[in-house]
Amino acid sequence: MTNFLITGGAGFIGSHFVIKVADLGHNAVVLDKLTYAANPDNIAAVKHKLIEGDIADFSLVSKILHQEKIDFIVNFAAESHVDNSIKAPENFIQTNIIGTYNLLNCALTHFQNSSNEKKSQFRFLHVSTDEVYGSLAATDPKFNEENPYKPNSPYSASKAASDHLVRAWHETYGLPTITTNCSNNFGAHQHREKFIPTIISSAIAGKNIPLYGNGKNIRDWIFVKDHVDGIYAALTQGRLGETYCFGGKCEKENIELAHEICEILDEIKPRQDGKSYKKQITFITDRLGHDKRYAISNNKVSREFGFKPSKKFSERLRETVMWYLDDKRAIPKK
Numbered sequence: 001m002t003n004f005l006i007t008g009g010a011g012f013i014g015s016h017f018v019i020k021v022a023d024l025g026h027n028a029v030v031l032d033k034l035t036y037a038a039n040p041d042n043i044a045a046v047k048h049k050l051i052e053g054d055i056a057d058f059s060l061v062s063k064i065l066h067q068e069k070i071d072f073i074v075n076f077a078a079e080s081h082v083d084n085s086i087k088a089p090e091n092f093i094q095t096n097i098i099g100t101y102n103l104l105n106c107a108l109t110h111f112q113n114s115s116n117e118k119k120s121q122f123r124f125l126h127v128s129t130d131e132v133y134g135s136l137a138a139t140d141p142k143f144n145e146e147n148p149y150k151p152n153s154p155y156s157a158s159k160a161a162s163d164h165l166v167r168a169w170h171e172t173y174g175l176p177t178i179t180t181n182c183s184n185n186f187g188a189h190q191h192r193e194k195f196i197p198t199i200i201s202s203a204i205a206g207k208n209i210p211l212y213g214n215g216k217n218i219r220d221w222i223f224v225k226d227h228v229d230g231i232y233a234a235l236t237q238g239r240l241g242e243t244y245c246f247g248g249k250c251e252k253e254n255i256e257l258a259h260e261i262c263e264i265l266d267e268i269k270p271r272q273d274g275k276s277y278k279k280q281i282t283f284i285t286d287r288l289g290h291d292k293r294y295a296i297s298n299n300k301v302s303r304e305f306g307f308k309p310s311k312k313f314s315e316r317l318r319e320t321v322m323w324y325l326d327d328k329r330a331i332p333k334k
Contacts (some may be wrong), residue, residue: 002121003027003069007055007103008076010034012190013127015042016228017074022046029068031055033077033095042189055099058106065110072235073107073124075100078159081193082131085155086288096158097165100126104169111175124177125235126166130220130245131156132181135291138218142295145181145243152289163243170241178238180231183247183296187224187316188323195219195254196317199261200324203277204269209262213286215255218293222248223316226309233305244304247296250313255281260314264321 004021008014009030021028028048032038033055040050049068053060055077064070077099079085079092107124114122133143134150149164151157163179170177186196202209230246238244252260262277271277301307309316 001025001027002071003029005029005031005064005068005070005073006076007031007073008038008078009048010038010040010042010050011076012037012042012187012194013185013224013227014074014076015039015189016187016224017076017231018043018048019046020225020228020232022048027068029064029070031061031064031077035079037080037191037193039189054095056094056102058102061103061106062109065106070110071118071121071123073103074231074235075103075124075126077103078127078162080129080155082153082155083193083287085153085158089154089158092154092158096155097161100162101165104165104175108169108173108175119176122176123235123240124166124169124175125231125238126162126177126179127231128159128163128179128181129156130181130183130247130294130296131291132160132163133294133296136293136295138293140293142220142247142297143181143245144297145245145300152291167241176240178234178240179243180234181243181245181296182227182230183220183222183294185224185227186221187320188327190224196257196261196320197324199258200265200321203262203265203280204325207280208282209258209277209280210282210284211254211258212284212290215253215258215281215283217254217290218251218295219254219257220247220295221250221252221257221313222246223309223311223313226307229310230301230305230307233307234301237305244301245296245298246301246307247298248309248313249298250309251293251295260317261321264318268322269325
């Protein structure tokens with residue numbers, strides 16, 4: 001049995017990883033600040049130890065690593081909403097940069113004080129985003145692990161900085177690290193502020209469905225459980241010091257995806273007036289510095305881990321919509 005410290009494990013992607021680790025019989029220790037974006041109920045059904053705290057707390061993190069005899073650290077802890085980063089970038093700098101720096105320092109001390117056998121097993125995996133690579137034009141090839149960093153928002157800049165710190169702690173101090181960068185995730189338990197839950201909840205509540213600009217921005221969508229499987233593969237099979245990119249091989253314009261969600265809702269939960277939910281789509285002032293297109297190549301992880309999406313996007317999207325309709329917490333009252 002392996003001892004995992006999973007930071008941000010009560011959040012969206014992190015909670016799915018906790019469930020996977022627990023289902024495999026490993027020991028899952030979750031450190032989470034329990035901000036508005038976290039929900040401990042997401043992991044209530046599986047065995048784990050939840051500790052409320054901040055990754056920037058050196059004493060707390062050091063104590064956990066020692067007492068729980070941690071073998072693997074998987075860092076999901078992050079502020080991640082781009083809009084919030086524009087309004088309050090200091091929160092992103094504190095958690096995503098200072099927090100990661102502190103976590104690396106604690107991990108390094110823990111690693112250096114471990115036996116040779118423990119050192120050979122230890123891993124620090126840092127979960128990041130494709131947004132660090134910037135924005136693509138419509139005809140540009142997809143991002144891959146060799147692309148230079150060109151972050152455009154305070155969020156992506158903070159994640160880029162954290163990625164660089166992780167690389168530096170590997171190259172300078174020999175900490176066994178791996179970094180993963182992913183495209184847009186979707187699935188159960190995602191916070192309502194995110195794109196797909198916003199569309200679903202707004203539609204059902206009879207509110208305007210907001211789309212930035214002209215709705216033509218393009219995102220590459222990956223199902224969260226596929227992403228979690230990829231992270232686990234990178235952690236257990238990946239080469240130290242490497243970066244691995246995970247995408248869903250599914251590029252969609254925002255307006256196209258909004259229409260697909262509305263069509264599913266039209267079928268399974270029609271409006272009382274018989275009209276399509278598409279009537280509720282409303283274009284709003286574009287986000288500052290809104291990146292045009294994200295798309296990320298799976299070639300490396302496909303080659304090294306055999307990674308690929310487990311089902312068609314349309315099937316996973318329908319599953320996701322159904323989950324939100326069934327989950328009373330996900331859909332606000334009118």
